[in-house]
Amino acid sequence: MQEKVALLYAHVFLFLQDTMKWYQKKPKYKIQDALRENFYEHFEDIILNIERLSRDVLREANLSSMAETRQIGVTADRTLEQVRTGQFDARLSMNRVSQEQAEVKYQLEQLRLDLQGYGEEVRQLAFNRAQRIEEFDRKLFFGIRIGNSARQQLLWDAERDADDRRSRSVGMCTPSLD
Numbered sequence: 001m002q003e004k005v006a007l008l009y010a011h012v013f014l015f016l017q018d019t020m021k022w023y024q025k026k027p028k029y030k031i032q033d034a035l036r037e038n039f040y041e042h043f044e045d046i047i048l049n050i051e052r053l054s055r056d057v058l059r060e061a062n063l064s065s066m067a068e069t070r071q072i073g074v075t076a077d078r079t080l081e082q083v084r085t086g087q088f089d090a091r092l093s094m095n096r097v098s099q100e101q102a103e104v105k106y107q108l109e110q111l112r113l114d115l116q117g118y119g120e121e122v123r124q125l126a127f128n129r130a131q132r133i134e135e136f137d138r139k140l141f142f143g144i145r146i147g148n149s150a151r152q153q154l155l156w157d158a159e160r161d162a163d164d165r166r167s168r169s170v171g172m173c174t175p176s177l178d
Contacts, residue, residue, distance in 0.1 A: 001060045008053040015046045 022042065040047070 001057070001064060004053065004057045004060055008050065008057055011046065011050050011053055015043065015050060018043060018046065
């Protein structure tokens, strides 16, 4: 069938090529040719060949269609005979529609499970975020507490140093009784 269609197309393109050549002739030559010859006669052989090839393609298509119809009939007869004799359990065979329904159900279930998993991930991320914020707050307050303790220690040390200096300077300024 493919070879016949390809041959038909090839001849149609050859016809178009010849007609374009005729059409591209200078107008004065077309008028002269038109008076002397008939356009159809000039291309008659190739037109008849295209008609023959198209009938071949049509015949081949009809034969293929009849063969497929016959095969469908034979298959239907065989299936009907199996059902009548009990060799065929209609419950065990899934037609294409029920197979597609089963596939859609499976895909829907997979999507539902994926969405459920994504929801769990989002909840986990939110929980982890809250935990990280609490941990950051604890570290920050601990750092502030340590900073306050260190500041108080520094103030205490500074006050002690100042007291020590005052006491030394007072001891140097007092006259000795010796």
